[in-house]
Amino acid sequence: xxxxxxxxxxxxxxxxxxxxxxxxxxxxxxxxxxxxxxxxxxxxxxxxxxxxxxxxxxxxxxxxxxxxxxxxxxxxxxxxxxxxxxxxxxxxxxxxxxxxxxxxxxxxxxxxxxxxxxxxxxxxxxxxxxxxxxxxxxxxxxxxxxxxxxxxxxxxxxxxxxxxxxxxxxxxxxxxxxxxxxxxxxxxxxxxxxxxxxxxxxxxxxxxxxxxxxxxxxxxxxxxxxxxxxxxxxxxxxxxxxxxxxxxxxxxxxxxxxxxxxxxxxxxxxxxxxxxxxxxxxxxxxxxxxxxxxxxxxxxxxxxxxxxxxxxxxxxxxxxxxxxxxxxxxxxxxxxx
Numbered sequence: 001x002x003x004x005x006x007x008x009x010x011x012x013x014x015x016x017x018x019x020x021x022x023x024x025x026x027x028x029x030x031x032x033x034x035x036x037x038x039x040x041x042x043x044x045x046x047x048x049x050x051x052x053x054x055x056x057x058x059x060x061x062x063x064x065x066x067x068x069x070x071x072x073x074x075x076x077x078x079x080x081x082x083x084x085x086x087x088x089x090x091x092x093x094x095x096x097x098x099x100x101x102x103x104x105x106x107x108x109x110x111x112x113x114x115x116x117x118x119x120x121x122x123x124x125x126x127x128x129x130x131x132x133x134x135x136x137x138x139x140x141x142x143x144x145x146x147x148x149x150x151x152x153x154x155x156x157x158x159x160x161x162x163x164x165x166x167x168x169x170x171x172x173x174x175x176x177x178x179x180x181x182x183x184x185x186x187x188x189x190x191x192x193x194x195x196x197x198x199x200x201x202x203x204x205x206x207x208x209x210x211x212x213x214x215x216x217x218x219x220x221x222x223x224x225x226x227x228x229x230x231x232x233x234x235x236x237x238x239x240x241x242x243x244x245x246x247x248x249x250x251x252x253x254x255x256x257x258x259x260x261x262x263x264x265x266x267x268x269x270x271x272x273x274x275x276x277x278x279x280x281x282x283x284x285x286x287x288x289x290x291x292x293x294x295x296x297x298x299x300x301x302x303x304x305x306x307x308x309x310x311x312x313x314x315x316x317x318x319x320x321x322x323x324x325x326x327x328x329x330x331x332x333x334x335x336x337x
Contacts, residue, residue, distance in 0.1 A: 021048040028081035037296040043244035056235030063241040103184035110193035112173035129183035149179040171202035250329040260331040
C-alpha cells in the first residue's frame with residue numbers, strides 16, 4: 001500500500017537545529033512592496049536540511065514555498081532572518097556570494113523549456129557551469145564530463161549532446177536541467193516543482209533519476225511541490241506552508257499516519273487513492289470554508305482560521321507557536337496548546 005511504505009528521518013525547528021545541518025533557515029522573512037500594499041510572501045519561518053536528506057516543502061499556490069527556494073539560491077535577498085550553509089551566513093544575493101558557495105547550491109526550475117537557452121545545444125548547456133566553475137579542465141575533459149552527466153541522468157550522449165531543447169520532450173529537457181545543476185558538483189539542489197509540468201509516466205522517470213542521483217552523489221534536496229502524493233514517496237521530512245507560514249513539520253511516515261494541523265488534514269483528505277485500504281488510512285475529510293485570503297492582508301492570529309472548521313475566538317487573537325507533539329513532529333495550532 002502506498003500510504004504504508006514511507007521512509008523516516010529526523011530533526012526540526014530552530015531549537016532542535018544541530019551544527020551538522022547542511023542548511024539552516026532561521027526566522028526568514030521576505031516582503032514585497034506592491035501598489036496594493038506589502039506582500040508577506042515568507043513570514044518568519046525556520047527549518048534545517050541535513051546532509052543527504054530530502055526536505056519536502058508543500059503548499060498551495062501563493063503559500064511562499066517557491067519564494068523560499070529563491071531566497072536559498074540567492075535570487076532574492078531576505079527582508080530579515082538568516083540562511084546558514086555549513087554554518088556560514090549566505091543571506092545575500094547569489095552574485096555577492098563567494099564563488100565556491102555559488103557552485104554548491106543549485107536549482108532546477110518548474111518549466112525546463114523556459115530555463116534552457118533555446119539557441120544552445122545540450123552539450124553547450126551542460127558544459128557552461130564547467131567553464132565557469134572548473135576552469136582548469138581542458139576542452140576534452142569538459143566534453144568527457146558532459147557525457148558522464150548525461151549518462152547519469154539517463155540521456156545517451158550520442159543521441160542528445162548536439163540536439164537543441166526544441167527537439168526534446170518535456171521530460172528530456174528536465175533531465176538536461178538536472179544534468180546542468182549537477183555539473184558544478186553541488187551539495188544542495190532546490191527542486192522547484194520539477195515534475196508538475198510533465199505527464200505522470202514522465203514524472204516517475206524524473207523522480208527515479210533524482211533518487212538514484214541523490215544516492216550516487218550524496219545530494220541534499222529541498223523538494224518544493226503542491227503535490228503531497230509525490231512527497232510521500234520522495235521526502236524524508238515534510239513541512240506545510242500556508243500564506244507565508246509553516247504550520248506543521250514531521251518525518252514523512254508520521255506526517256501521513258498522524259497529521260495534526262487541520263490544513264494538513266484537509267490537504268491529505270483530498271489526495272486520490274486506488275484501494276479501500278488506502279482510503280481507510282486517509283484523514284477524515286475536512287472541508288474548508290471561504291477562500292484563500294489575500295497575502296497583502298492576511299488574517300490576524302492563525303492565518304488558516306478563516307477557512308478552518310475548528311477555529312475559535314483564540315485563533316483570531318493569538319498566533320500559534322510550534323509545539324512538539326511527539327519526537328520531531330511539530331505543529332503550530334491553538335488546538336494543541
